[in-house]
Amino acid sequence: MKITALLLSLLLVGCSTTVPVVAKFPTAPKSLTEPCPPLKKIEGEQVSIVELHTKVVENYTQYYECAIKVEEWNNWHVKQKKIFEEIK
Amino acid sequence: MWLLHLLPDSLILFITYAMLFLGIAGVIVGYILNKLTIQIVSFIVFVCGVYWYGGYSTEMQWRAKVAEMQEKVKLAEEKSKAANEEIEQQVIEKTKVVREKGRKQVEYITRMVEGKTVEIIKDMSEEEKQAFLTKQKELQDALKNCPVPRIIVEEHNKAADPK
Numbered sequence A: 001m002k003i004t005a006l007l008l009s010l011l012l013v014g015c016s017t018t019v020p021v022v023a024k025f026p027t028a029p030k031s032l033t034e035p036c037p038p039l040k041k042i043e044g045e046q047v048s049i050v051e052l053h054t055k056v057v058e059n060y061t062q063y064y065e066c067a068i069k070v071e072e073w074n075n076w077h078v079k080q081k082k083i084f085e086e087i088k
Numbered sequence B: 001m002w003l004l005h006l007l008p009d010s011l012i013l014f015i016t017y018a019m020l021f022l023g024i025a026g027v028i029v030g031y032i033l034n035k036l037t038i039q040i041v042s043f044i045v046f047v048c049g050v051y052w053y054g055g056y057s058t059e060m061q062w063r064a065k066v067a068e069m070q071e072k073v074k075l076a077e078e079k080s081k082a083a084n085e086e087i088e089q090q091v092i093e094k095t096k097v098v099r100e101k102g103r104k105q106v107e108y109i110t111r112m113v114e115g116k117t118v119e120i121i122k123d124m125s126e127e128e129k130q131a132f133l134t135k136q137k138e139l140q141d142a143l144k145n146c147p148v149p150r151i152i153v154e155e156h157n158k159a160a161d162p163k
Helices: A002-015 A049-087 B002-006 B009-033 B036-114 B126-145 B150-160
Strands: none
Touching: A049 B036, A049 B126, A049 B150, B009 B036, B036 B126
């Protein structure tokens, strides 16, 4: 009886099969994960148009840097998705 | 079949073949000796052997699939790393171009204000030079006579504030 029970239990474990392979979620590059800094403000009481221009240019530059990050985030997502789908 | 993961391939195969062989041999011996018990036990062993052989084949197929998947995952991880490096490089290069453009624009105006325009006008035609000098004078006059109104600075700062 004991042997029969053992044999049956051995036979019953036949359907449990798992695939021990897990694809790790890729880590995004550090430069993309840094938050965009706040825009710069104009300091001082007497402000010349040159200072105003400089600050505006600095802020535009900052915007474009941030736009690059967004563009590259999208690029990263498209590439990583394609790589992930190739695994299947 | 998870039990099979714990055993080496050769041992599984040995046990399987042994069970098949013993099963068949037992059935024959039982038939010759006319012992029904031996025949029944041997038949059960044979059936178990067949089951194990099927399990072994499935296990081998799964192991092959696992190996294939592991290879694919490894390749994907390498590709992913390369893509990350490429993107990181693109961010650095594009940022450098944008910063350089901004720096040049600020420098251009600073030179106009300070009068250090030799480099800027050296390749200009007479007409372009005159137009440039007019703009420079206009800028210098504005600097002397037109300070930026406080309200403009305040509104600029408000616009720069996300809240």
